[in-house]
Amino acid sequence: MVHSLLLVAALLADCIAAAPTSHVIHEARDPASVSSRWVQKGRVAPDALLPVRVGLTQSNLDRGEEMLLDVSDPDSPNYGKHWTSEQVTDFFKPSDESTAAVKSWLESSGFSDLSLSDNKAWIAFNAPASKVESLLHAEFYEFEDSVTKGKAPSTHAYSVPKEVQPHIDFITPGLKLLPPTKVKANTFGAARRAPSPPQYSNYGLSTCDEAVNPDCLAALYKIPKQTLTPNPANQLGLYESIFQRWDPTDLDLFFTNYTHGNIPNGTEPVNKAVDGGESETPHHFVSITNGGEIELDLDVAYPIVYPQKIYIYDEDDLHYQRVDIANLTTTFGFNDLLDALDGSYCTYSAYGETGNDPNLDPKYPDPEKHGGFNGTLECGVFKPPYVFSSSYGGQEVDVPIAYQARQCNEFMKLGLQGTSIFFASGDSGVADLPASEGGDSPTGCTGSNSNYTVFNPAWPNSCPYLTNVGATEVAPGATVGGSDAQPEVAVFFPAANPENIYSSGGGFSNIYPRPSYQQSAVEEYLTKHTPPYKSYSDLAKIVPNPAKVNVNELQGKTGGRYNSAGRGYPDVSCNGANATIVIHGEALLESGTSQATPIFASIINRIVEERLAAGKSSLGFLNPAFYKNASIFNDVVKGHNAGCGTNGFETATGWDPVSGLGTPDYPKMLAYFMSLPSGGWNSTSY
Numbered sequence: 001m002v003h004s005l006l007l008v009a010a011l012l013a014d015c016i017a018a019a020p021t022s023h024v025i026h027e028a029r030d031p032a033s034v035s036s037r038w039v040q041k042g043r044v045a046p047d048a049l050l051p052v053r054v055g056l057t058q059s060n061l062d063r064g065e066e067m068l069l070d071v072s073d074p075d076s077p078n079y080g081k082h083w084t085s086e087q088v089t090d091f092f093k094p095s096d097e098s099t100a101a102v103k104s105w106l107e108s109s110g111f112s113d114l115s116l117s118d119n120k121a122w123i124a125f126n127a128p129a130s131k132v133e134s135l136l137h138a139e140f141y142e143f144e145d146s147v148t149k150g151k152a153p154s155t156h157a158y159s160v161p162k163e164v165q166p167h168i169d170f171i172t173p174g175l176k177l178l179p180p181t182k183v184k185a186n187t188f189g190a191a192r193r194a195p196s197p198p199q200y201s202n203y204g205l206s207t208c209d210e211a212v213n214p215d216c217l218a219a220l221y222k223i224p225k226q227t228l229t230p231n232p233a234n235q236l237g238l239y240e241s242i243f244q245r246w247d248p249t250d251l252d253l254f255f256t257n258y259t260h261g262n263i264p265n266g267t268e269p270v271n272k273a274v275d276g277g278e279s280e281t282p283h284h285f286v287s288i289t290n291g292g293e294i295e296l297d298l299d300v301a302y303p304i305v306y307p308q309k310i311y312i313y314d315e316d317d318l319h320y321q322r323v324d325i326a327n328l329t330t331t332f333g334f335n336d337l338l339d340a341l342d343g344s345y346c347t348y349s350a351y352g353e354t355g356n357d358p359n360l361d362p363k364y365p366d367p368e369k370h371g372g373f374n375g376t377l378e379c380g381v382f383k384p385p386y387v388f389s390s391s392y393g394g395q396e397v398d399v400p401i402a403y404q405a406r407q408c409n410e411f412m413k414l415g416l417q418g419t420s421i422f423f424a425s426g427d428s429g430v431a432d433l434p435a436s437e438g439g440d441s442p443t444g445c446t447g448s449n450s451n452y453t454v455f456n457p458a459w460p461n462s463c464p465y466l467t468n469v470g471a472t473e474v475a476p477g478a479t480v481g482g483s484d485a486q487p488e489v490a491v492f493f494p495a496a497n498p499e500n501i502y503s504s505g506g507g508f509s510n511i512y513p514r515p516s517y518q519q520s521a522v523e524e525y526l527t528k529h530t531p532p533y534k535s536y537s538d539l540a541k542i543v544p545n546p547a548k549v550n551v552n553e554l555q556g557k558t559g560g561r562y563n564s565a566g567r568g569y570p571d572v573s574c575n576g577a578n579a580t581i582v583i584h585g586e587a588l589l590e591s592g593t594s595q596a597t598p599i600f601a602s603i604i605n606r607i608v609e610e611r612l613a614a615g616k617s618s619l620g621f622l623n624p625a626f627y628k629n630a631s632i633f634n635d636v637v638k639g640h641n642a643g644c645g646t647n648g649f650e651t652a653t654g655w656d657p658v659s660g661l662g663t664p665d666y667p668k669m670l671a672y673f674m675s676l677p678s679g680g681w682n683s684t685s686y
């Protein structure tokens with residue numbers, strides 16, 4: 001039980017004295033640790049009906065990474081043998097033994113009408129407070145949230161019989177008291193935009209250092225024209241959020257002017273509405289910012305994946321992202337998306353969290369959904385695409401640890417099922433946006449006890465089961481294609497405001513340790529190219545909500561700026577500077593890791609297409625294969641990722657926390673993945 005670290009000695013002594021020897025304390029807290037926001041009122045009335053949920057211990061939570069590597073490490077005999085969603089649910093659900101033990105305890109204590117959730121994660125029943133108190137040897141008090149005036153029953157400690165304790169994760173109502181919290185969010189790239197001067201060529205390679213057209217991308221990464229007939233199982237998946245609208249006329253103008261007539265007018269993405277989210281607005285385009293992310297994604301992806309289709313998974317929910325730069329008290333999350341892709345996630349328990357978080361995720365019916373949504377939360381309505389790209393995120397330090405850990409665990413489960421997931425690594429180098437742009441501190445750095453000098457890793461990027469994409473640019477004056485072409489460099493745009501530069505997001509997690517697949521690459525960087533800053537190496541513990549990473553505590557007194565023990569990111573990179581796109585009838589140049597990510601994802605979509613055509617499996621989680629063959633990348637060795645008033649990290653030969661392993665070399669990458677085993681379903685049931 002993770003909760004054991006909350007145990008308080010004095011309290012422990014008290015409760016043990018009161019409890020028969022067969023009961024043991026399951027969760028307890030120091031009453032003084034309750035946020036002052038909550039005011040403790042009187043005892044809950046004995047006859048008040050409490051809705052009780054007993055979360056059962058999930059199986060194999062600690063074996064997920066091992067299983068993921070089993071299907072994604074090229075040296076594993078099970079490479080590519082991805083699991084079905086049923087196999088994943090079965091592997092992680094509580095054991096029948098746990099269900100039986102808890103049921104028998106409750107029934108023998110006189111509780112009936114027990115209901116078991118679909119994925120067997122928890123047992124629910126309603127009972128009067130007095131009966132619950134004697135079941136759990138607890139005293140329930142009413143607590144009032146002084147801000148919202150909401151009331152919730154809670155106890156400072158509860159106990160369960162010794163023999164059932166191993167089968168119980170946590171019980172509610174219990175210790176949980178969660179005031180609503182807010183998380184910031186960014187789209188990476190939408191704000192960096194300039195008109196495309198008419199002298200740039202729509203075609204050819206003569207101005208790639210100033211304006212990147214589809215020919216430049218094809219030449220940079222040696223991507224040939226697609227000749228395969230699209231496999232109906234292999235659409236490219238793009239995640240989008242609130243107010244992102246693509247316009248059919250804009251797409252047609254782009255196809256007409258930049259694709260050599262290869263993509264016909266009328267080619268359109270398919271909207272996969274997440275809980276009613278929309279993405280198309282042909283006739284009521286509100287402002288030019290509205291298409292900044294989605295049209296960038298479509299304009300860079302289509303020339304690579306066409307004639308394959310693009311699916312847009314559109315969240316379109318104000319609850320998840322307010323376009324309110326001035327206030328920026330935005331919540332943000334991917335839970336509804338993950339629920340829609342995997343029905344079992346809707347009620348999945350991990351790290352003390354079951355299902356969506358009532359304080360971070362939308363409630364249904366959901367009036368905050370653009371246009372309102374009167375349905376219930378959608379669970380498992382879409383089959384996960386084989387390749388998925390997202391250019392949204394925030395900072396690790398802003399999101400409750402348990403919330404992000406449960407979500408990270410779900411990315412692992414999608415990898416197990418054969419999905420490759422890409423996230424943009426962020427546009428602020430080693431920092432967040434500065435306070436003037438909505439960040440937490442003047443420089444976008446974190447760590448208040450060192451006056452905000454600690455680098456600020458991004459979320460969900462630090463999750464070890466994602467592939468993070470950083471950004472590169474064609475150096476000014478450099479040529480593309482041909483034998484004298486110069487390699488790309490790490491992106492760097494200075495800005496009028498010295499804090500608000502654009503550089504490739506990168507760094508090291510404060511939560512997740514360095515995963516085995518990048519062990520030697522990261523170690524080589526840290527020893528051969530040791531950054532000129534002090535570091536620290538304590539990681540945050542995964543404790544129940546609402547605890548967040550306390551950087552001051554991790555950093556201690558070392559004055560360190562980064563966590564040398566954490567998962568390093570990005571993993572790879574791609575061009576993220578001055579892509580030519582069409583918005584609102586105009587040609588514009590837009591930049592960001594938001595540009596780099598759909599390009600990389602499109603290239604993987606093409607490789608999956610080739611594997612499927614050869615009767616092989618999709619690629620799933622890519623990092624173990626990537627880190628085992630750096631030769632399929634163009635190493636990026638020039639540039640750094642400034643932020644926090646520093647130069648950030650420097651690029652280097654091999655992996656670095658600016659450009660990862662480098663940019664793709666399509667022919668080499670294709671040869672490598674075609675040489676790996678066919679895979680196919682692993683029908684073993686665990």
Ligand SMILES: *[C@@H]1O[C@H](CO)[C@@H](O)[C@H](O)[C@H]1NC(C)=O
Pocket residue numbers: 192193194209210211493577578589591
């Ligand atoms: C590329 O974009 C950056 C940032 O918007 C800008 O400073 C730079 O001038 C652009 N390059 C060209 C050639 O327009």
Ligand SMILES: *[C@@H]1O[C@H](CO)[C@@H](O)[C@H](O)[C@H]1NC(C)=O
Pocket residue numbers: 249252253256265
């Ligand atoms: C495609 O659509 C664009 C934008 O409406 C238009 O300018 C162009 O003429 C169309 N091309 C064809 C072949 O219809």
Ligand SMILES: *[C@@H]1O[C@H](CO)[C@@H](O)[C@H](O)[C@H]1NC(C)=O
Pocket residue numbers: 324325326327
């Ligand atoms: C910021 O929040 C306040 C209070 O919720 C609201 O009145 C104001 O309109 C918001 N500002 C912007 C720019 O949306």
Ligand SMILES: *[C@@H]1O[C@H](CO)[C@@H](O)[C@H](O)[C@H]1NC(C)=O
Pocket residue numbers: 371372373374
């Ligand atoms: C949702 O239900 C409310 C109340 O019945 C209604 O006013 C609203 O129009 C509905 N919204 C949608 C999108 O159907």
Ligand SMILES: *[C@@H]1O[C@H](CO)[C@@H](O)[C@H](O)[C@H]1NC(C)=O
Pocket residue numbers: 442451
């Ligand atoms: C922290 O930095 C600010 C300016 O960035 C400065 O004014 C202040 O004195 C510093 N505080 C400490 C304790 O160093």
Ligand SMILES: *[C@@H]1O[C@H](CO)[C@@H](O)[C@H](O)[C@H]1NC(C)=O
Pocket residue numbers: 253254257582585586587
């Ligand atoms: C498309 O090309 C035409 C003809 O060269 C030009 O007039 C028009 O401005 C271009 N539009 C865009 C959005 O690039």
Ligand SMILES: *[C@@H]1O[C@H](CO)[C@@H](O)[C@H](O)[C@H]1NC(C)=O
Pocket residue numbers: 628629631632667668669671672
């Ligand atoms: C890396 O990929 C190339 C194909 O691009 C292949 O020739 C080589 O054997 C691979 N190396 C390893 C270590 O798998």
Ligand SMILES: *[C@@H]1O[C@H](CO)[C@@H](O)[C@H](O)[C@H]1NC(C)=O
Pocket residue numbers: 070078081682683684
């Ligand atoms: C499936 O994976 C398990 C665990 O690695 C392995 O023991 C089993 O042999 C595999 N089954 C097949 C058919 O490859």
